[in-house]
Structure formats: structure tokens, C-alpha cells
Amino acid sequence: MNPQYQYDIFVIGGGSGGLTVVDEAQKLGKRVGLADYIKPSPHGTQWGTGGTCPNVGCIPKKLMHMTALIGEIRHELTATGWQGINPHSNHDWNTLVNEVQRQVKGINKANDDWLVTTNGITYYNKLGKLKDDHTIELIDKDGQFEFVTAEYILQILFFQFYYLLIIIIIIIIQILPNLPPIRYINQRIWILLSFQQYLDSKYIASNT
Known part of the structure; x- marks a missing residue:
């Protein structure tokens, strides 16, 4: 620990990568700070820690997808003997929106409580x-x-480049003969990327 700086490591970006880094760093006894802020959209949309996935990506998308599947399966339930199912009932969009927002806010609060209350990490919104x-x-x-100071600073960038690279690789692979199907390859690329991000975060935390 260098007393010249306020923090041993400071992370800019509170997505999955940033949260993993501060978690590993605090386990090693480092003085850790985290800054995360989303500029509101023209419509006023903003969110808390967690990054794209829980706020505007995976979680909202899967809740909406699940809702659509439930709507479709009502017809199958009636056909397979389930009683009391109305396959023609209406859907209330506002109820779904409120539930999505409730789930997202719950994740944000859990992240914030975990950062500050549980681990004592200094969080700057x-x-x-x-x-x-x-x-x-x-x-x-x-x-x-x-202004704050830190011996090491890590800025987490959005992985748009990696997404584009994956798409290019998959397209190239698919035009080559005698290779596994796209689903098989896609799963393994994502597994490798996820594992690499995890290893990178542990390496960064343990070497600062």
C-alpha cells in the first residue's frame, strides 16, 4: 500500500468486469474505489451498477421473452388437459414494464449493498x-x-469490439467446409471469452 494515494486500485465502470475486479482486490486487502455513472438518455433512461446485462440487456430481455413464451404456451396447456386456463386472456403491458423495473432496481440495490455495506468499497455514482x-x-x-488518486487505475470498456470480432469469426467459420455448426462454435467462443475475463480480473487484482 502506497500512502501517497487514496486508493490502491480504482476502477471506472461498475459492470460485471469492474465488480469482479473490486471484489478480488478487496479480498486481498486493497483499498478499493469504484466509479460508475450512466448519462441519462434523451428520454431520461438511466441505471445503476451492474452494466448493460442486468439493466438494459439480459434481464429485461429474458423477462419479456419469458412473458411471450407464457402467452404462447396457454394454448398448449388447454390442449394437454390443464383446466381453468383462458387462452384468449389479455396481456397488460404496464404490469410487465413495472415488473421489469422492479427486478432491475432490485439488482441495483443488491449490488450497491454488496459494494458498500458488505465489502466496504467506496462507491461513487x-x-x-x-x-x-x-x-x-x-x-x-x-x-x-x-479528484481522487490511486496507485493503479483500471477503466472497464464496453466489449463492442469483441462482439464485432466474434461475429466476424463466426461468419468466416461458417463459409469454410467441414466445421461444426454455428451453435457449437458460438457457445465455446463465449465460454472462452467469459473465462478469460474472469482470469484477467483476478490477475489485475492480485498484481496491484
Whole structure:
């Protein structure tokens, strides 16, 4: 620990990668800080920690997909002997929206409680920007700013490049003969990427 800095490691980005890094770092006794902030969209959309997946990706998508499947399966339930099922009942969109938002907010709160209450990690709901090798500028929603210092700074970037790379690889593989089907290859690419991200986060935390 270097007393010259406020933190041993400071992470910008509170998605799955950032949360994994701060978790591993605090287990090693490091002084850890985390900044995560989403600029509201023109419609005012914003979210908390967790990244894209639980906020606007996997969780909302799967809840909506599950709802659609339930709607379809009502017809099968009646045909296979289930009683009291109305295959022509209406769906209330607002109820679904409220449930999606409830689930997402629950995940955000669980993440925040885990960060601050359980592990004592300093969490800033502010936009983090690198000023130099050891200084981060933190800007809140009102434009007020402060500076913090850390011996090591990690900025988590969105994996758009990796998504594009995966798509290109899959397309190339599919035009080549005598190779496994796309589903088989896709699963293994994602497994390798996920495992690599996990190893990277453990390596970063253990070497800072």
C-alpha cells in the first residue's frame, strides 16, 4: 500500500468486469474505489451498477421473452388437459414494464449493498475520467467535480469490439467446409471469452 494515494486500485465502470475486479482486490486487502455513472438518455433512461446485462440487456430481455413464451404456451396447456386456463386472456403491458423495473432496481440495490455495506468499497455514482496516471476526475449529475488518486487505475470498456470480432469469426467459420455448426462454435467462443475475463480480473487484482 502506497500512502501517497487514496486508493490502491480504482476502477471506472461498475459492470460485471469492474465488480469482479473490486471484489478480488478487496479480498486481498486493497483499498478499493469504484466509479460508475450512466448519462441519462434523451428520454431520461438511466441505471445503476451492474452494466448493460442486468439493466438494459439480459434481464429485461429474458423477462419479456419469458412473458411471450407464457402467452404462447396457454394454448398448449388447454390442449394437454390443464383446466381453468383462458387462452384468449389479455396481456397488460404496464404490469410487465413495472415488473421489469422492479427486478432491475432490485439488482441495483443488491449490488450497491454488496459494494458498500458488505465489502466496504467506496462507491461513487459519478462519471470518472482519467486526468493522469494516478488521478481520476469524478463528475456528478450536477456537474460538480472532485479528484481522487490511486496507485493503479483500471477503466472497464464496453466489449463492442469483441462482439464485432466474434461475429466476424463466426461468419468466416461458417463459409469454410467441414466445421461444426454455428451453435457449437458460438457457445465455446463465449465460454472462452467469459473465462478469460474472469482470469484477467483476478490477475489485475492480485498484481496491484
